[in-house]
Amino acid sequence: MALYSEKVMDHFRNPRNVGVIEDADGVGEVGNAKCGDIMKIYLKIDDDIITDVKFETFGCGSAIASSSMATELIKGKPVAEAMELTNKAVAEALDGLPDYKMHCSVLAEEAIKNALDDYYAKKSQNNN
C-alpha cells in the first residue's frame, strides 16, 4: 500500500495550474508556515466565470495535490459554482486522502473561498 493514491501522486508530480497571475481579480492565501502548509490561489474572472486560476503551495505532497485538483475543479466554472466547492469533493476527486491529511483538502477549499471573497470585495469596491 502506497502512502497516497495514484491520483494524488499524479497531481503532486505534475501539478496543474502552478504559478502566479499578476493582475488577478481575486487572491486567497490560507495556512501558515508554522503549521507547515500555505496555499495561495490566484483567480482571473470574466463575467462571473473563472477563466484562469493559478496556485502556489508550500506544503506536503497532499497539500500540493489538493491545490492542483481544486484549481482543476473550478477552472472555467461560474463563481457561484466554485463557491460550492467542498473539501470532500477535492479529496474524492483525488481518490481519497489519508485521514490525517484531510486538512490539506480543507485548506484548498478555504484558499479558493478566500480568493472568491477577495474577488467579491474588490468588485463591490469598484461598484461603489
Add this chain to the structure above:
Amino acid sequence: MKIYADNAATTRMSRAAIDAMMPYIEEYYGNPSSLYSFGQQAKEALESARETVAKCIGAQPREILFTSGGSEADNQAILSAAALGKKAGKTHIISDAIEHHAVLHTLKKLEKEGFEVTYLPVGTDGIVKVEDLEAAIREDTCLVTVMYANNEIGTIQPIKEIGKICREKKILFHTDAVQAVGHIPVNVESEYIDMLSSSAHKFHGPKGVGFLYARKGIRLTNLIEGGAQERGRRAGTENVPGIVAMAAALKESVEKIGENVKHAAALRDKLIAGLAGIPHSALNGDAVKRLPSNVSFCFEGIEGESLLLLLDDKGICASSGSACTSGSLDPSHVLLAIGRVHDVAHGSLRLTLGDDATEEEVDYIIQSVREVVEYLRGFSPVWRDLCAGKTEFIL
C-alpha cells in the same frame, strides 16, 4: 540509480549475520531451556552470542540481557532505575530535550507516577552541556539518561564526562546507544556507563532483537513476566536465530569500525559541503561531534515531505523531521530543541549513508537535492515572500 540513505532508520542485514542465523532456523531449532543436548546446543549458541556482544562493548557476559530491541531496553533500564530510586526515596531523574520517544514517553509515564524529570537543553550544536548536568543534580536524583548519539541530527554527547560525574555522585547512568553501537567505539567500562540500550537492526543485524547492558549488581525490573529466561529478568523463549545474528553483525561492525568511520566521515563531509552550497540551507547539529554517517539539513521555503517524495522518485531513500512525516502537527522535537523555528524545521532532510556508500552516490544525492529544492521553491509562496523581501530569511 537506487540509493538507500536512511541507515539510521534501519540497515541491510550483513552476510555474516544471515549466515550465522540460518543454522538456528533450519537445523538447531531446539529450545535453549530444554535439558536434552538438542536444546543445549541452542543454549550454547545463546551464551556464546552473549559473550561476543559483551566483548564488543567492554562488558561481562552476565551483564547483557537480550531484548526485543532498543525501545524495550530503554523502557526496562529507565523503569528499573526508577523503581530502585523510589525504594531509596529518590524520585528525580535527569534527561535531555532530544531523546528518542522510547525514553521520553517512558519518562512521561514516570512523571504521571510522581517522578520529577529535568530535561537538559541542548545548544544549537545539539549537544548537552556538562555544566548544565552538574547544576541539575540533586540529593534525590536517581537516574541520568542521556543518549549516546542522536537519531535525527547525529550529534554525539559527552558520554564519558557525564558517566564520570554520575559515578562520583553515585547516580545511575543510562544511555540509549541505539545509533552509536557498531558505528563508533563504545566502552561501558571506560565511559562509566551503568546501563546501555542497543538494537541489532541498526548495525546490520535483524529487526526485533536488541540488548540491554546493566552493570553487575543493578537489579532490573521485569517488563515481561513468565519463565526464568535471561536470569529471570526477561521471560519468553529467546529469539535464538536473531540473537546469534545480532552477535555476528556486531562483531563484524566493531572489527571494521576504524575503516568504516574513516570512509563514512569522508563521504559525510563531502555531502555536507555539497548541500551547504544550496542557498539558505543549514546543517543541523555540530559538524564534527556527529555520527560519521549522519547528514541533517534544513532548507528554507520548502516542506520536507514533498522533498522526500520527489527524492524517492529519483531513487533516493531519505527521511525528514517535518510534521507531515511524523503524523503530528509539530515538526521534530529535536530540531525545535536546537533552535530551529517551525517554519524552517518543516523543511528538514536527514540522509544517513551506508558503509558501502560511494562518491558517485554522494554526487548524485547532492545534484538531486539541489534540483528538488529549487523546483519546490519555484512555486512556494513562502519562498516568493522571502525573495521579495516581505519576510526575512532565517537561514
